[in-house]
Amino acid sequence: MTLGERKIRILMAIIDDYIKNAEPVGSSTIVKKYDMGVSPATIRNEMADLEGLGLLMQPHTSAGRIPSEKAYRLYVNELMKQKQVGNAPIADIGGVLRTKLDDPDELIREIARIVSKNTHYAAIVTKSQIRKSTIRYIQLINIDENSVLLVLVINKDIVKNHIFKANASIAQEELDIISKILNKNFTNHSIQEINIELIKKVGAELGEYKNILAPILEVIAGTIKAIDKPDCSVSGMNNILDFPEFSNLDKARDMMKFLDESEGIFKILNQYPNDSGKIRVRIGSESGFSQIDQCSIVSGSYNINDSMYGTIAVIGPIRMDYLNAVALLENLIRQVNRL
Amino acid sequence: MTLGERKIRILMAIIDDYIKNAEPVGSSTIVKKYDMGVSPATIRNEMADLEGLGLLMQPHTSAGRIPSEKAYRLYVNELMKQKQVGNAPIADIGGVLRTKLDDPDELIREIARIVSKNTHYAAIVTKSQIRKSTIRYIQLINIDENSVLLVLVINKDIVKNHIFKANASIAQEELDIISKILNKNFTNHSIQEINIELIKKVGAELGEYKNILAPILEVIAGTIKAIDKPDCSVSGMNNILDFPEFSNLDKARDMMKFLDESEGIFKILNQYPNDSGKIRVRIGSESGFSQIDQCSIVSGSYNINDSMYGTIAVIGPIRMDYLNAVALLENLIRQVNRL
DNA sequence: GTTAGCACTCTATGTTTGTGAGTGCTAACT
DNA sequence: AGTTAGCACTCACAAACATAGAGTGCTAAC
Numbered sequence: 113m114t115l116g117e118r119k120i121r122i123l124m125a126i127i128d129d130y131i132k133n134a135e136p137v138g139s140s141t142i143v144k145k146y147d148m149g150v151s152p153a154t155i156r157n158e159m160a161d162l163e164g165l166g167l168l169m170q171p172h173t174s175a176g177r178i179p180s181e182k183a184y185r186l187y188v189n190e191l192m193k194q195k196q197v198g199n200a201p202i203a204d205i206g207g208v209l210r211t212k213l214d215d216p217d218e219l220i221r222e223i224a225r226i227v228s229k230n231t232h233y234a235a236i237v238t239k240s241q242i243r244k245s246t247i248r249y250i251q252l253i254n255i256d257e258n259s260v261l262l263v264l265v266i267n268k269d270i271v272k273n274h275i276f277k278a279n280a281s282i283a284q285e286e287l288d289i290i291s292k293i294l295n296k297n298f299t300n301h302s303i304q305e306i307n308i309e310l311i312k313k314v315g316a317e318l319g320e321y322k323n324i325l326a327p328i329l330e331v332i333a334g335t336i337k338a339i340d341k342p343d344c345s346v347s348g349m350n351n352i353l354d355f356p357e358f359s360n361l362d363k364a365r366d367m368m369k370f371l372d373e374s375e376g377i378f379k380i381l382n383q384y385p386n387d388s389g390k391i392r393v394r395i396g397s398e399s400g401f402s403q404i405d406q407c408s409i410v411s412g413s414y415n416i417n418d419s420m421y422g423t424i425a426v427i428g429p430i431r432m433d434y435l436n437a438v439a440l441l442e443n444l445i446r447q448v449n450r451l
Numbered sequence: 452m453t454l455g456e457r458k459i460r461i462l463m464a465i466i467d468d469y470i471k472n473a474e475p476v477g478s479s480t481i482v483k484k485y486d487m488g489v490s491p492a493t494i495r496n497e498m499a500d501l502e503g504l505g506l507l508m509q510p511h512t513s514a515g516r517i518p519s520e521k522a523y524r525l526y527v528n529e530l531m532k533q534k535q536v537g538n539a540p541i542a543d544i545g546g547v548l549r550t551k552l553d554d555p556d557e558l559i560r561e562i563a564r565i566v567s568k569n570t571h572y573a574a575i576v577t578k579s580q581i582r583k584s585t586i587r588y589i590q591l592i593n594i595d596e597n598s599v600l601l602v603l604v605i606n607k608d609i610v611k612n613h614i615f616k617a618n619a620s621i622a623q624e625e626l627d628i629i630s631k632i633l634n635k636n637f638t639n640h641s642i643q644e645i646n647i648e649l650i651k652k653v654g655a656e657l658g659e660y661k662n663i664l665a666p667i668l669e670v671i672a673g674t675i676k677a678i679d680k681p682d683c684s685v686s687g688m689n690n691i692l693d694f695p696e697f698s699n700l701d702k703a704r705d706m707m708k709f710l711d712e713s714e715g716i717f718k719i720l721n722q723y724p725n726d727s728g729k730i731r732v733r734i735g736s737e738s739g740f741s742q743i744d745q746c747s748i749v750s751g752s753y754n755i756n757d758s759m760y761g762t763i764a765v766i767g768p769i770r771m772d773y774l775n776a777v778a779l780l781e782n783l784i785r786q787v788n789r790l
Numbered sequence: 791g792t793t794a795g796c797a798c799t800c801t802a803t804g805t806t807t808g809t810g811a812g813t814g815c816t817a818a819c820t
Numbered sequence: 821a822g823t824t825a826g827c828a829c830t831c832a833c834a835a836a837c838a839t840a841g842a843g844t845g846c847t848a849a850c
């Protein structure tokens with residue numbers, strides 16, 4: 113399908129105007145605001161053609177035209193490239209993010225916050241672990257008569273810890289010995305690799321300290337499971353309410369509920385698992401979920417250090433400012449990947 | 452003001468019915484549903500009296516009555532006690548919460564989630580530190596050529612950690628020595644107490660390892676500041692949209708925005724700082740903020756271990772089920788305080 | 791190929807009218 | 821004195837209708 117140059121100009125004008133004003137665009141509006149140098153009648157003829165091609169729609173006979181999903185698709189795939197992004201889409205946020213690197217949950221929350229704030233749409237950030245997390249370092253620390261602090265370094269840079277009660281008071285020197293044994297046996301193992309055999313072996317090495325093994329293993333298992341659990345953070349849902357397309361409360365509510373139960377979102381965002389860098393755009397019904405068929409999703413994958421990956425997504429009305437959203441995500445993901 | 456028994460019964464009926472159905476209650480509805488044993492006309496006379504007392508209101512002449520804020524106040528202060536809470540307001544959640552004890556942020560998020568899920572209103576949980584946090588234990592751990600893991604135990608049970616790069620590789624034995632010096636000087640000190648004098652002294656003791664002090668202090672300061680920062684978690688804002696009183700989108704949006712910018716909420720919730728156990732109810736305009744004058748807030752303070760305290764609050768429409776909300780919060784706060 | 795002119799369509803808005811819910815008052819009843 | 825049947829009254833809400841205006845498609849002329 114190859115369109116004449118004027119048809120493209122008209123289509124762009126309609127898309128731009130509709131993105132901005134959320135109202136059907138009429139032929140004379142185009143002439144006036146986007147000086148086409150022809151009369152409204154001519155524009156009307158062209159618009160009729162564009163409608164025939166499935167690029168424009170009329171909400172009703174006496175209204176202007178609005179772009180169809182197909183038009184947005186064309187816009188995103190081809191037309192958008194001609195335009196310039198306005199101002200720098202996002203500041204340098206490497207510093208802020210680096211401070212959260214040791215807590216993936218907090219990290220994705222912060223990213224979501226940044227995205228929603230900068231786009232004024234809703235933002236969703238998911239995270240998963242790329243490989244099964246492995247234990248990197250274990251250290252036991254005596255902090256109280258019989259409270260023991262277990263510090264766990266997982267993968268490269270995630271540190272978690274937990275305090276548990278030991279049955280008896282254990283001196284730091286003893287704990288150091290225990291730590292050493294644990295490290296020798298567990299380091300670079302994932303939780304799956306800690307089998308009964310290994311546990312038996314460690315138990316034997318521990319000798320009189322054998323009892324402490326059970327609570328420790330429990331903590332390790334719980335911690336790693338929590339880290340490996342895919343998670344997802346949503347931010348800026350309010351912004352959604354600002355758009356006239358959601359003045360229908362029922363639609364808005366459905367959608368919010370959908371975003372809250374992250375199940376569906378996960379399915380959508382994980383469709384294209386691992387094409388880091390490339391930004392995906394899902395327009396309206398392309399997502400396949402009726403609850404959000406009035407929304408578009410712009411998303412991209414990030415990948416930190418080969419240990420954690422996920423998707424950063426912007427979700428807004430179909431008449432979203434794709435140009436900026438894409439630019440912002442590209443920039444942001446580049447920064448995140450560099451972490 | 453002492454009301455006759457029948458007036459009270461009528462008032463209760465109106466409040467109950469309105470809480471349930473969100474629609475003005477007429478005289479015949481009361482007779483039918485709450486068999487009063489008298490005719491609608493009699494009820495009408497009584498209702499006129501109640502309106503005279505400022506306890507009932509009419510949205511318009513030909514509508515039934517709705518309770519005024521004053522009526523809810525009476526209900527909460529006096530009448531409610533006669534009624535029985537339906538089913539057990541909340542299960543035992545001590546176990547779930549205990550797993551989050553080492554991360555206050557995560558803890559309040561979980562509590563908020565529990566509250567909103569159980570009440571179907573929105574929930575807000577704030578946290579502050581009761582005293583300035585003090586350092587309880589410091590441990591440096593070598594995990595990589597020149598990556599050092601700093602483990603900080605703060606107060607009783609908060610553990611934080613941070614990985615930083617040292618200029619040179621330092622062996623674990625050396626780090627142990629440094630840790631010991633740090634502990635000797637910083638343990639049981641708050642960040643305010645770490646002044647230049649003390650730093651100089653520690654620097655001297657550290658001798659050749661002096662250089663490592665700066666990054667460590669930075670991490671300590673940052674961590675404690677983050678912990679001491681009052682924070683707040685909101686959950687279940689969607690629920691708000693389910694109530695007919697917020698079918699006006701503008702109102703709903705204003706309110707959501709208000710909840711999102713937690714400033715105002717903080718002011719409200721911190722009005723009664725530290726009366727642990729007692730549940731407060733703010734009805735409608737009593738909160739003093741027009742954005743949420745169609746809402747009521749039920750809140751109570753918790754206090755964990757004398758180190759962290761805050762407020763757990765439920766926010767819903769004025770015709771909230773106060774009885775259940777109060778019972779649930781009482782129960783929950785009891786469980787939280789026991790942590 | 792372009793455009794002025796015009797009839798046509800359909801929404802949005804305002805007006806009118808009818809209906810029903812619920813009231814307050816009065817007069818009769820217990 | 822308290823209760824109640826009866827009734828006129830008020831007012832929101834909904835349906836029915838009228839009107840204005842925006843925008844179209846078509847035709848015929850340029």
